[in-house]
Amino acid sequence: MSSLVHSKNKGKGRQKSGIDYMNDEFDWMAGLKGRMKAVFGIDNFRLCQQGVCNANMDARDIVCVMPTGGGKSLTYQLPALLTPGCTLVISPLISLMTDQILHLQEAGVEAVKLTGSTSLAEKKEVQARLKLQAERRLGPEDREIKLCYVTPEKLAKDNSFLSLLQKLDSAGKFARIVIDEAHCVSHLGHDFRPDYQKLHRLRQLFPNVPVMALSATCPPAVLQDIIKTLGLRAVVDGNNAAAEGTVYFSSPLYRKNLHYKVLPKPAKAEDTYKTMAKYILEHHPNDSGIVYCFTKKDTETVAEKLRECSQNQIRTGVYHAGVADGSKENLHKAWRQGTVKVVCATIAFGMGIDKGDVRFVLHHSKSLEGYYQESGRAGRDGRPADCILYYRPQDLSTIGAITASEKDGQSKLHAMLEFAEDLKECRKIQFAKYFSHSTETSISSWATEDEGALDNCAHCDNCTRSPESFDCKDVTLAAWQILKITAEVQRTRGKLTLSMLASLAKSAKGGTYDVGKGKKKEKADLDLNVVCGGPVELSKDDIEHLLVRLLIKQYLQEEYQQTAYQGILYLVPGPFSPQLIHKSRESLLDGRRKLEFLFNRPFRKAKANSKTEKAGSSKDPNQATIPAKRKAPPRTKRSKANDLLFEDEEDEEGILIVPDSDDESGSWLTNRSEPSRRAGKSNSHRIPVEEMNDDDSDEVSYEWSHNLRDDPPAKRRRSDRNKGIPRTNIFHEGDNEVLVLSSD
C-alpha cells in the first residue's frame, strides 16, 4: 500500500465477510462530513459517494461508475483534503480542469493544473511548490498543493514531471492517482484516447500509490479493459469488500430530476429559433441553459438568433473548439456569474462543466448517446431540469447525410428516430432498453432505490401525455401505397428523399421525379391512380412520420449518395417491403391484418391566432411543454411482463402487424395542410415534387399537453423473426428484472 499513513482498517465498517464501505461508522467520517459542509457546502452524501470516500480514505484502488452529474468529483476532492500530500488528477479536457479548479480555488482549496498550454512561468511555480512539498521544506505560510490536474498527454511526455512525482512518492506525499473519464483508456469505449493507454506506466512507476478510475459509462468489457490497462487487481464489491482487490462502486444511471421531452422542430430554421426563444422565455426566463448545436457556425447563428428573437432578453454565449482559450475562460466565468445565461455550444462544451443550476438543455441530437450524455449537464444540483430534444422527420435526411459515413452512424440515428417517434413508452425505459442493448450495461443500472429500471418515470413527456392528444391510425393502406410508389420509382431508376416522397404520395394524382444523373437527368411521370390507386389519405406530416416508422421497421431503407457539394439521403424499398407490397389493395382492406401507429392529434388554429400568437397559448405544442406541476403522479407500476414482451405479430402470410404499444408515430410539425385542403389545390396539373408546397390558409397544429395519462393497455407481440430486429427477454438478476435484447 501507499507509504502514506492511512487509517486503514481502523474503522468499524469491517464486517465478518468483508468491508462495507457504505457504512458511516468509520473513524474519519466526522472529518469527512465536516469538511464536506465547510468546503463544498454539501450536507449529505448522495448515491455511492460515501462508500467511495471511505474506500478512498482507506487507500484502496477504486473504480467508480456514476452518472454524469452524479457527483464523482467529490469522491476524490474531499478525501484529498484529509489526506497528507498531493492527489494527481488525470483529466482529458482543459475546460474540465479549468472549471474544477475555479470551483476549488473559490472554496479555498489549493488546486493547480499543468497542461500543454500552461505558461512556462506558471509551470515553474507549480513544480517548485511540488518540489518543496517533496523535500518537506514548506514554510509555515506555504500551503500544500492538494490537487494537481494534468492531461494524459502531459503525463506521457513530461519525464521531469514524472520524476517529481517519484520524489513526492518517496516522501510519502503522493496521496493518490485519479483517472477521470477512465473509459477513455479502453479502445472498446466510445471515447478512446491513445494517451490514456500510456497510463499503464503509472502502476509500474508508483506501485504503492492508490489509483481511482472514474467514469459515467463503463460496460463490463470496458471495465475489464480499464482494470487490465491500469494494472489493477480484480474488482470487489464496495458493500462487501475483501481486503485485497479494486473496490467497485456504481450508481443508477437514471437521474430522477431530469425531465425528458421530445418537441416538434419547425420546418424552417427561422421558426426553430423563434420556437426555442419562446420556450426559453416562457419556461426558463431567468435560468441557465445550454443549446447544443451540430456545427461551430450553428452555435454562432443560434446565439445571435436567440438574442434577436428575444429582443436581447436571452443573454447568450458561444462555445466550440475554435473559440480562443481566453474567450472560453471568459465565457465560463460569465456563465457561472450569470451574465451569460444560455451557452450555444458544440459537444466540446460539456465534459466536466460543473454548473449546478443548468435548468434546461436543448438538443438537436444525432444519437441517443449524445442526447443522454449532454442531458447530464442539466440539473446537477439535483433540482428539476428539462432535457428537450427538438425533432422532425426530415432530420432523417439532414442528420442522416451527416452520419452516413460515421461508424454505426446509421444504427445510432435509427435508434434516435425511434426514440423521437415514440409517443408512449416512458423515456427512462427507452434509455434503459437502448443502453442495455448497445453497451451491454445491465438494465439494473437504471433501477433506483425506490424504482425498478422498467417502472415508468411518471414525469417524462410520454408518461404525462394526454390520451386525447394522439390517435391510433390504421396505416396499412398508406404504407402499401408508399411502398408501391418507392418500388415504381426504383424500377424507373429514380430517387426520392423523404420530403419528396411525402409530397408525391400526397399529391392528388401524381407528379414528376428525376431519373438518371447529371446531364442525363430527365423527368419521369408518376400516376398515383395507376401505381397505388390514388394519393395517400394522410396529412403530409403524418406521411413523413410514417416514412420514418417504415424505415425503422425496415419496410424502407436509406440510400446515400454523395455529390460534389453534399450528401443526399434517399428512401428506397427495404428488406420487408415485399411482405406488404405483393398484397392486392383489396386484400389489405379486409381488416385482418393491420399496421397501426400513433399520431399526434391535430387541432386547427385560426390563422389570425397563428400570426399574432400570444405567449402562453396553451394550444401551442411548443408552449405547453411543461406539466403545470412537477408533482409526479402516483407511480404506475406496469406489469413488466406485459410491458416488455411485446413482439411483432406476424400473420400467416408474413405481414408484420405492429401493435400500437411501441410502434407509434407522431406528427408534430406545424404550418402544414390537411389532406382535403391540399387535394383541392393541385388536382388539375402535375408539378415536380420538389416544388410542391403545402402551405395552407389554416394552420394545423398539435396538442402538446403533458397531462397524466392512463397506462396504455398492454399488448403482447410475438417475436420478430426477422434478422436484426431486437427481441426481448427477461430474467432475474438479484432482485432486479433484467431485460436482454438480442437479435436473431
Ligand SMILES: Nc1ncnc2c1ncn2[C@@H]1O[C@H](COP(=O)(O)OP(=O)(O)OP(=O)(O)O)[C@@H](O)[C@H]1O
Ligand atoms: N452529495 C451532494 N449533494 C448535492 N450536490 C452535490 C453532491 N455531490 C456533488 N454535488 C454537486 O453535483 C454537481 C455535479 O458533481 P460532479 O461535477 O462531481 O459530477 P460528475 O459526476 O463528475 O459529472 P461529470 O461526469 O459530468 O463530470 C456539482 O455541482 C456538485 O457540487
